[in-house]
Amino acid sequence: MRALIEEIFSRHELLHILVVRNIKIRYKESVLGFLWSLVNPVLLIGIYALFLGILGRIEGKSFEILVTGVFVWQYVSLCLGDSAGTIVGNANLIKKSAFPRLILPFSMVLANLVNFLLSLVVVLVFVLCAGHIPGLWLWLPVMLLAHVAVCAGVSFFLAAANVYFRDVQQVTGLLTMAWFFLSPVLYSPELVMKSGLAPWLKAAFFLNPMTGILCGYRAILLGYPLPPMSDMALSLGMAALILILGTLVFQRLEKRFSDEL
């Protein structure tokens, strides 16, 4: 693991070039270009707000929960969507030159992080307009790290698995949607915690790292109370675990990428 980190660090210029390439290619020859990374979540929020409004479920805090949730989720959703293609789509590169393969999915995760950070500025403007004063700034780097860890860990796993089973790219859409509803993106975590669900299910809620991450972001942006530290620790621990497991699986599978592609 340590050798891997050193190897990736020694190729940080390649990583940088690939990140820039990913950003450039995503918006190449589209009129709005980079603005799409803002337009997309805004439209998504519009759609959810419309339907939840019709259902009469928009009241009080639910709109700000929706906005913060959708922007935070957007990063995960983009990474999962891109992950399956990062190795398979670069078959030529993999077969013809030797470099740490992990750089390919990692550069994708970082390129999407750049998008996310910029979209965070928009959220900040919204939050200030809504009359909230963001606080708990020390938590922001922790949340960002955990957020990247989750995106990276799952992306590494999906990218490597897709080389062996092309079904992965078919399944990711569904998996993303299931995870979306299991995470408190559209709803507040209290909805689950105060429901009549079995206690072990409530305990498992924070095993989903996105639960803790979404709570953390809302604590920072909207001034909501942080969940109990034990719950946050559970989520953050899971985020780290996902990153480690994803990396280990990737390292195990990457040896035969050239053979399989």
Place this chain on the structure above:
Amino acid sequence: MSQAVISVEHVSKRFRLQFRGMRTLKSAAMDTLRGVWRRPDRQLWALQDVSFEVKQGECLGLIGGNGAGKSTLLALLAGTMQPTIGRTRVAGKVSSLLELGAGFHPDLTGRENIYLCGSILGLNKRQIAERFDAIVDFAGLADFIDEPVKHYSSGMYIRLGFAVAVEADPDVLLIDEVLAVGDAPFQRKCLHRMDDFRKQGKTMLIISHDLPTIQTISDRILFLDKGRILGDGAPSLIVEQYEKFWRQQNKGDLRSEWGTHAVELTGVEFLDAAGAATAAYAGGATLRARVRYRTRGRIENPVFGFSIGDVNGRLIHGSNTQIAGLRLPAIEGSGELCLRMPDLALGNGIYLFSFSVHSWDHKTNYHRIDNAFPVAIKTDRVFDGCCYLQSAWDAGSDGGVGA
């Protein structure tokens, strides 16, 4: 100076064929279910117990037919694949010309791709910036460098790829059939560049099917077949061995045969000056071929023809008895004809003879056997190309070059 830069120790590489290409969960599940008792492992050993070393500054040529394992070997040395058994070791920075422009992204400009590709080859930004002008210059793409490479012609694409790879300044250069692509000026440029590399004492591994070229470039040649080393030694020796092997093994590759069989060509025998059977001639020697035939019934005025092609099927020379002004009377039963070619002007290599017999008006083809008779030529004459033509130089009559 002479320590091993590349060492390959008892390397074998296995491919599992069933795993290749699109694999789905369903097939994996089915395999697992079936494989509990017996694993239907269709596997291919692309390399088997291969060992050799390459010294600093040496240029090693790799020859062998398709599927011999040459490209797999280079992929192992480039580090893109892992050996199944054994160990490879390469000292220093490797740059591979395995597929030119492989790392290019069509939507990025030439400039962006140079940075991307150079970075993949292990250069940092400063190094790329320093080499940038040289790369663009070598590729001859100054006017197009800020265009997306998807608008490039395939020739421009290849030129840029080659330029980046050679400017990466590697210690070891791996070259897979690069000489086969690109036009003649580009190929000359490549060869020239490879010569520079040699002079700098860099190590090279080259795959090529172009035997005369690889024989000139290499210091040593490795001959692979079906994943095993069949020969390792001096270029002329190994090329000769390879050609002999090729004659015995795949002489039927380009072979084709058709006709009405009213006359049948029953055999062709190549003879040397002393009348003994042979399949190898020295440059300038006289080739004699005895062509036997058998007819069904009586055939008026048949025309016998022959042609010579290279191993790629390209026609070099063809003629027949009609052109030669030999009007044969009617033939019946069995007989033979003798073809004589004095002062063979062909260059080093393998050539394939074709023979035919058809009617005087060319309307009926009795029997034709194409590319079935290989002949090896080994000449001491020094020249470029496949044929030796008489030529001489004169200093100008008005005082000459030096005046």
